[in-house]
Amino acid sequence: MFNTFYLFSTTTLITCIASFLVGFFVIYKNNHSKQNFLWGLVSLSSAIWSLGLYEIINSSTESQAIFWNKILYLGAIFIPIFYYHFTVTSLGIERKKKINLIVYYIISFIFLFFNFTSKDFIAGAPPVAGFKFWLSVGYLYYFYFSFFVYLVISSFFHLARGIKVLSGNKRSQMNLIFLTGLVGFGGGVTNFFPQIFGIYPLGNYFVFFYVLIVSYAITVHKLMDIKLILRASIVYALSLLTVAFGFYILQKGLGQTILSFKNGILFVGIIVLIMCFDKIKDYYFHVANKYFFSSLYDINDVMIDINDILKTTFEVEDIYKKINDVIEGALHCEGIAILIYEKRRETYGVEYNNGFAIKKKVHFGGNKYIHDAFTAQGKIIAVSEIKEKIEFDKIRKTQVFKNLIKYGVELLVPLNTKEGNLGFLAIGGKMSNEDYNKDDYKLLEVASVDIAIALEKSLLYEKTQRFNIVLKNKVNQATAKLKFQNEELKTLDKMKSEFISVASHQLRTPLTANKWALEFLTENEKNKMTRSQRESLDEINQSNERLIKLVNELLNISRIDDGRLKVDPVPVDVAKLIKEQMKEFMPIARHKELKVIEKYEKLPLVKLDKDIITKAISNFLSNAIKYNRDGKRLWVSVKKYNRKELIIKIQDEGIGIPESEQKNLFQKFYRASNAATSNTEGTGLGLYIAKKAIEQSGGTLWFESKENIGTTFYITIPFKGSRRVKGEKGLV
């Protein structure tokens, strides 16, 4: 009885200390992780609970035991809610369970309140199930117990459901959390039995296991490798037992011998046993590997992980890193490097390294022999094989092999594809100092095929990317050259425009002088002139006006063709504009005795450059009058054409345009033959400019004409008007 009590007490204390250490360590290690933080809370609550338990059974008075009971439940009330919280957080369903969490926390705090205030929760600490002090409870306690069981089952339920849909690493993590719960709560729940059923809390010892084994696994092995921990625990426990057994035999065997001699033998025996401990341990590891833990991983799981990576990763560096993580996780090797073969240099370059003292991008001489061996066989080569087998004679002497030994590489795993050998994985020795077994070879052989294919793709992709960059650079260079040439052209173009504008200014000034001098002459001296002198004066004046017009139109054409025509749209009443234009032409129309029929529809304002549209319209009107025959009719109308456009129609009964010449009408300097004879003043530029001006305003233009019957011009203009163009010059 005493021994059982002692064991119970000690394991409880150890659980307390271990839980505290684990809780502290988990939070300390990564206090940014919510998962770690919550697991730390679970552990610390467990520590408080164990401390309470230890102090209760070791209390000397009942009031003391009652006090420690209250401390115990300070921890015990929160263990399930923290575990639940940890579970939903780990499963990523915390947000979905937010309301549940809040409610559960509130309930937990209510129980905490009762724990410290109500006798209906903890009633007393009478002796139960062989303990001097234990616990008697009130009716509130049963609510708490139900709540406890509910939360634990609920957590298990979520875990079981969550694990089903998970795969890979996450699945094993969740499995471990599940196992933790089973061991911990499975053991812990028996502590309810004395006060409720009067049964001895046998499971308490398991609680100790849960903390010691599982928490260690969680912190050190990132919730991944419970098998390794189990194996290590069993191996060490067996080793210790063997040594202890040795002591026992020694003591028994030497029981009757002389004291001093006995002590001497014992001393030597202890030394020998301690020295043997490592060997014994290695032996057990060997046995454990052979019979129980022939592989520490499931090849299928590892392959699933590798396939996941290769499916989702495309960047070479990422693939290296992730392959390293998976293989290291499975084999627990001391180093992994990935060396890629470079055909040109006949060397393997270290492209990835984790754990070896090699610098990245290092190339070793003598790689060709390894490459040949890989190409010939495509099998994993162990460094120990190279040391022993004759077929590797050449490799043995190479610098690269000497380096491989130096860095502690044990396996060379070729990455072969259909195209040949891509490179190899250099795998270091196992951390456990074991040899690589059949399963390891099998895993590496199967995995290396997939890895090689993925790497080949990825390297090709990288090469393409690099090529793209080269291409991009070339395009950039060409673009820069074109830009430069373009700038040069622009400069030239600007010079041309400047020349035209200067030239036109230079031409226009003397033309103006001529104009004003002729005007002066006409006004002041005309009366003194003879008739023929007056006629000549008029002719000079006409020629001068023609020259002015020609210069103006050349200037306009240069501006239009440059594309530097400024378009500055303002709202324009097109009908009103035409009406005003017509007024200006009326004197000439009257002179030719034309019958003008105007018809203007009321239309919305259109945003147009007033100068440009005026220039265009006046050209058509002036033509319609100029080329009309005396006494004939002229129709001018503006109306809505369709939903989007208005239409201007200008119809005359003039000389018309010969059908064969109609297609040339809008060409620069083109003049219809009959127009040239009937009117010598035209430049052949007016219609070209007018057409461009209409087009600039977003409009369209066409005509119908019959020689000696008349011509009709149609001009459409969109209601939305013309675009603004930030040019430099307007039309003159």
Add this chain to the structure above:
Amino acid sequence: MTKKVEKKSSEKFKICIVEDDKMLGKYLLASFQKEEGIDVQLAQNGNDGIELIKEMKPDLVLLDVMMPIKNGFEVLEEVRQEKSLDKAKIIMLSNLSSKSDMDQAKKLKAYDFWTKVDMNTTEIVEKVKKILSK
């Protein structure tokens, strides 16, 4: 055509012409000199123009844009800085008919911008008279 323009007082209207082209200046001057109600003077470059304007304090200035040494816009800018010349209506004369020049004229508060080649002197005189009698 020779309809008299008169200020409300018996004073004559004062007009400055700043034009570097000798021929253009000559004909412009001549056509204004025929007008009785107008006192007109000519300057043949920008610097002289500024001096003349400051001295004469004209009602209206016909100011050529393209001139050596000081162009029309520079003259306009300087004149506009002189408070006593606020009332002078300044009309820019040019043969370049560039939109940007017109915009600049507007910005510098010129009264108008005329293209010489499009007009004869009679038209200019008539237009000026119309502006003055406003």
